[in-house]
Amino acid sequence: MKYLxxxxxxxxxxxxxxxxxxxxxxxSTFLVVALQTALYQFENPPSEQSRFRLVxxxxxxxxxxxPEAHVDKIRNLPGILKTTPLTWFGAYWKDEDNWFANFEIxxxxxxxxxxxxxxPEEERRAFLADPQGCFVGRDLAAKFDWKVGDRxxxxxxxxxxxxELNVRGIYDGPDSTWLLFHRKYVEEALKTSAGRPxxxxxxxxxxxxxxxxxxxxxxxxxxxxxxxxxTKTETEKAFQLSFVxxxxxxxxxxxxxxxAVALTMLLVAGNAMAMAARERAAEAAVxxxxxFPPARVGFLFLSEAVLVAGIGGLLGTLLPVLLxxxxxxEPIMFPTFRVPTGIAAxxxxxxxxxxxxxxxxxxxxxxxxxIAQALRRA
Amino acid sequence: MGTSPVVSLRHVTKSFRRDxxxxxxxxxIDLETSGGDFVALMGPSGSGKSTVLNLIAGIDRPTSGDxxxxxxxxxxxxxxxxxxxxxxxxxxxxxxxNLIPVLTAEExxxxxxxxxxxxxxxxxxxxxxxxxxxGLTDRAKHFPRQLSGGQEQRAAIAxxxxxxxxxxxxxxxxxxxxxxxxTEILELLRRLNAExxxxxxxxxxxxxxxxxxxxxxxxxxxxxxxxxxxYAASASR
Ligand SMILES: Nc1ncnc2c1ncn2[C@@H]1O[C@H](COP(=O)(O)OP(=O)(O)OP(=O)(O)O)[C@@H](O)[C@H]1O
Ligand SMILES: [Mg+2]
Numbered sequence: 001m002k003y004l005x006x007x008x009x010x011x012x013x014x015x016x017x018x019x020x021x022x023x024x025x026x027x028s029t030f031l032v033v034a035l036q037t038a039l040y041q042f043e044n045p046p047s048e049q050s051r052f053r054l055v056x057x058x059x060x061x062x063x064x065x066x067p068e069a070h071v072d073k074i075r076n077l078p079g080i081l082k083t084t085p086l087t088w089f090g091a092y093w094k095d096e097d098n099w100f101a102n103f104e105i106x107x108x109x110x111x112x113x114x115x116x117x118x119x120p121e122e123e124r125r126a127f128l129a130d131p132q133g134c135f136v137g138r139d140l141a142a143k144f145d146w147k148v149g150d151r152x153x154x155x156x157x158x159x160x161x162x163x164e165l166n167v168r169g170i171y172d173g174p175d176s177t178w179l180l181f182h183r184k185y186v187e188e189a190l191k192t193s194a195g196r197p198x199x200x201x202x203x204x205x206x207x208x209x210x211x212x213x214x215x216x217x218x219x220x221x222x223x224x225x226x227x228x229x230x231t232k233t234e235t236e237k238a239f240q241l242s243f244v245x246x247x248x249x250x251x252x253x254x255x256x257x258x259x260a261v262a263l264t265m266l267l268v269a270g271n272a273m274a275m276a277a278r279e280r281a282a283e284a285a286v287x288x289x290x291x292f293p294p295a296r297v298g299f300l301f302l303s304e305a306v307l308v309a310g311i312g313g314l315l316g317t318l319l320p321v322l323l324x325x326x327x328x329x330e331p332i333m334f335p336t337f338r339v340p341t342g343i344a345a346x347x348x349x350x351x352x353x354x355x356x357x358x359x360x361x362x363x364x365x366x367x368x369x370x371i372a373q374a375l376r377r378a
Numbered sequence: 379m380g381t382s383p384v385v386s387l388r389h390v391t392k393s394f395r396r397d398x399x400x401x402x403x404x405x406x407i408d409l410e411t412s413g414g415d416f417v418a419l420m421g422p423s424g425s426g427k428s429t430v431l432n433l434i435a436g437i438d439r440p441t442s443g444d445x446x447x448x449x450x451x452x453x454x455x456x457x458x459x460x461x462x463x464x465x466x467x468x469x470x471x472x473x474x475x476n477l478i479p480v481l482t483a484e485e486x487x488x489x490x491x492x493x494x495x496x497x498x499x500x501x502x503x504x505x506x507x508x509x510x511x512x513g514l515t516d517r518a519k520h521f522p523r524q525l526s527g528g529q530e531q532r533a534a535i536a537x538x539x540x541x542x543x544x545x546x547x548x549x550x551x552x553x554x555x556x557x558x559x560x561t562e563i564l565e566l567l568r569r570l571n572a573e574x575x576x577x578x579x580x581x582x583x584x585x586x587x588x589x590x591x592x593x594x595x596x597x598x599x600x601x602x603x604x605x606x607x608x609y610a611a612s613a614s615r
Contacts (some may be wrong), residue, residue, distance in 0.1 A: 002492050009480035286476045289437055290490050290537070291465025293458045371437035372429075375472070 007303045008086065014276070022312040025351050028265035029316025032258050033347040037320060037339045039254040052213050053113065056220050059230035065199035066229045071106075073223060078206040079216040080199040080205050082112035087183060087201035091154035091163065093144060103201075104183035112205045116173045117180075123148065123169030131185050133272050135169035137176030137362055146170075154179075159196055203231075255332045262350060269358035273305045277362030285374030298363040305359020306352060313351020317344050382449065383576045384413040384545055385434055391600075392429055403429055405600030406426065406445070410581030411511040413544075416571040416578045418588035419607070426583040430597065434461035435468050445515040465493045469538030471548035475530040477522040483533040484509060484518040490541045509535040511574075512566060528559030535566060539576070546570065546578045552587055563588045586587050 036317045055072060058064035068085070074360045075083040081144040093322040107128055111117065119127070119135055126132040146152065152168045164183055183200075207216045217233040224231045235373055258351050277284075393405040402425040411417055416548045421427050433445055436452045437460075438595055445452045448467040448484035455463060464470075471559040477486045484505050491501040509515050522530055530553060540577075548567065552560035568590050570576040580591055588594050 001500070005479065005485070006478070013480050121574075282476070283478055286472070286478070287489070288461065289435065289464065289470045291461050291468070291493055293461040293493075295458070296493075372432045375432075375437070376428075 001036060002296060003300060006306065007300060009131065010276075010300075011282070011304050011307060017272050017275070018308055021269055022270040022308045022315075024056060025265055025309050025312025026316040026319075028261045028268075029313045029351050030319050031261050031316075032350060033317050033339060034320045034323075035254050035257055036323065039251060040282070040340055040343060046307055048265055052210060054205055054207060054213065054217060054233050056218075056231040056233045057201075059221075059232045064229075065201055066203060067227075068198045068200050068232070070224065070229060071072040071200060071203055074203055074220055076207055077216070077219055077223060079207055079212050079219065081208060082109065083205040084113040085183070085203050086110075087186075087198035087199075088158075089154075089156065089163070089181075089186065090158040090217040091156045100143075100177060100179060101318070102179040102181070104186050105180050105269075106183050108200060110180070114173075114290045117171050118173055119171040126299060129166035130166055131169055131182060132164060132166055133168040133186075134163075134165040134179055134181035135171055136167060136179045138170050138172055139176045140179060141167070141170050143177075144235055156290070159186070159190055160193060161186065163189075169224065169302070190237045195336045262354065265352050267353075269354050270303065270361065272308075273358045273362045276304070277301065277366055279376050281369065284371070285371045288371045289375065294367040300366040301363040301366055302356065302359040305363075306355040308351045309351045309358065310348070311357025313348045313355075316351065379424055383410045383412050383446075384415075385409060385579065386444070386446040386479055387430075387434070388444040389480065390430075390433065390440045390445060392426070392438075392441050397534065402600055404433075404440070406610055407597075407600075407602055409602060411577060411579065413577050414571070414575050415567075416568070416590070416592045418578065418591035418594045419571055419579060419597060420583055420585070420588050420594060423583065424598065425597045427583075427597055428549050431549050432581065434439055434545070435547055436472060465490065465541065468543040469541070469543040469546045471531070471534055471546065471549040471551045473524070474552040475527070475534040475554075477533055477537070479522050482519050483525065483529075483536075486522070486533055487536045487540050490537060494541065504540050505536075508540040511539065511570075512536045526559070527555050528552055531552045531555065531559070531563050532566065535563070535570075538586060539545045540572075541568065544577065546576050547581075548578065549581045550583075551580070551583070552584065560587070562586075 005360050056066070056070070057313070058066055065087070071083060071085050076082060079255060084106050089102045092098050093100070111124075123135065128137050134152075135290050148167055152165050152167060154163045154165065156162055161187065163181060165179075171180075187197055207219075221232045222229050229285050254303050258360060280301065284301070287297050287300075288294065317339075321344055387397075387407050387409040390404055390409075391402065391612075393400045393402040395401070404608050407430065419427050419430060424477050429438065432537055433452075436455065437449040437467070438449070447463075450463055450467075452460065452463070453535055477483075478489070481489070487505045488501055488561075492503055496504065506515070509518055514529060514532050514536060517525060517529055518535070520529075524550050525533065535551075538614070546567075551567070552563050552611075555563065567578055567580065571578050571592070578591075580587065581586055588597075593604050598602050
């Protein structure tokens with residue numbers, strides 16, 4: 001590349017202008033890449049936890065259990081990704097004042113639906129291996145001073161069972177005040193008591209996206225209408241629905257910001273290159289008088305713009321990549337907040353495109369201008 | 379070049395359009411220059427001297443007439459063809475030197491060589507030779523702003539001759555120089571013509587400069603003629 005020295009020297013000729021242009025493109029590319037990555041993370045959560053979680057409960061009252069068979073029926077309905085039952089057991093520890101949330105879980109499927117309940121892998125394995133195992137939230141463990149390996153005996157208030165449990169793990173999560181243990185253990189122990197076996201409290205399941213919430217809820221409730229266990233399906237939390245509605249707007253907002261930023265970037269770079277071209281018109285004419293073909297003269301000028309934009313774009317893309325790459329490995333909302341390759345590439349491409357457009361028009365002008373006329377102004 | 383002329387202009391006219399008005403500048407120029415000639419083109423300001431030079435270099439096109447330079451009919455050539463033609467046959471020397479300010483003297487001289495298939499080493503050799511001819515070897519690494527006007531013009535001449543072109547076109551090369559520097563440049567041009575056999579077309583309205591040429595032509599009112607006596611007197615030396 002024998003022209004590189006000339007291109008570089010021309011770029012360094014007005015360091016402040018080249019620097020500011022590269023900086024403007026750097027900031028713009030950073031914004032574009034970061035915003036698009038944020039949008040991408042919202043729309044494509046890396047784990048299922050951020051998908052839309054619905055809960056089916058008995059149509060009459062939350063206190064009424066549902067037939068266990070509902071779980072598999074729901075699991076097989078179209079539009080449903082993962083399903084797990086969650087049953088309120090209702091027990092205290094030692095003293096009735098020691099009240100806390102305790103649930104029976106279906107251990108194989110629980111984490112499909114509640115991935116935000118994070119239990120270290122070896123503790124999870126220990127829990128799964130122990131039929132009388134349980135695991136508790138960090139806050140709850142702190143409150144009662146429970147440690148992994150402790151044996152605790154709960155007093156059941158709903159069913160005639162006082163579960164004897166081994167603490168196998170301490171979990172972290174948005175709500176770490178629960179105690180969770182095997183549904184199998186309760187089913188086994190209450191095999192003979194009336195009204196209990198084959199019953200679950202609530203059934204939780206995931207759908208793919210906001211647009212599935214309404215139709216899938218309706219489908220689930222319709223499946224059990226006129227059965228002995230009619231269901232009422234709700235979104236996990238009311239605010240989630242408004243969140244869902246917000247998503248549509250968010251996408252439009254991000255797209256508009258990205259477009260506005262790209263346009264601004266183009267105007268800033270275009271203005272800088274137009275100024276450079278005006279200053280360089282006579283020199284371009286001299287090069288052409290020396291025998292440089294028009295395309296070469298245009299290419300030299302275009303290279304400057306593309307180089308400045310490329311440097312700005314590369315840095316603007318690299319920064320979010322590095323920032324997000326180093327973010328904590330398991331935050332609750334965005335477990336792996338990373339810049340997807342496609343978005344990183346689009347950031348650099350956008351910058352290069354801006355450079356090509358910003359440099360292209362003035363370059364074309366330099367090439368089109370009659371040499372004799374440009375030389376007269378020299 | 380043998381007997382065929384290096385430059386041949388036949389019935390060349392050129393008019394410029396100013397708003398709606400056609401302003402004729404050249405009204406029918408015939409000019410023939412053979413290899414090894416050194417022609418001074420004189421005439422009052424605005425008579426069209428630069429225009430003639432531009433037409434010969436193919437950086438402007440005539441309104442009518444034929445222009446043949448170094449065997450090429452310029453009328454039929456595209457912009458890109460003309461660029462290649464200039465690269466091969468024309469060395470241009472400007473009044474304001476027009477060196478690229480961000481390049482050193484030797485880098486400026488090397489510019490035309492970038493268009494050739496020469497290797498980096500060969501390019502450096504050619505540059506050294508050209509700088510030697512113009513006597514600027516010790517200023518090779520200087521930037522234009524570190525050179526005097528005369529030195530800048532010598533660098534520009536080195537740039538014009540480095541590809542060994544068929545024809546040197548110089549448009550008022552001494553117009554911006556003091557008398558001593560001007561003499562240096564004119565001596566250099568004469569040496570290029572006498573020692574190296576370069577064909578030179580020199581535009582000037584300085585009779586003393588024209589005196590360095592072998593032939594003098596006078597452009598006035600759009601036509602070429604002989605030197606008026608007033609010019610001829612001061613031009614002979
Ligand atoms: N691109 C152009 N558009 C309009 N008019 C032009 C253009 N180029 C040259 N002219 C006109 O043509 C005439 C001849 O110009 P030219 O530059 O050839 O003169 P010159 O003999 O070189 O003058 P000088 O000695 O001042 O350099 C002038 O009147 C000039 O104004
Ligand atoms: Mg002129």
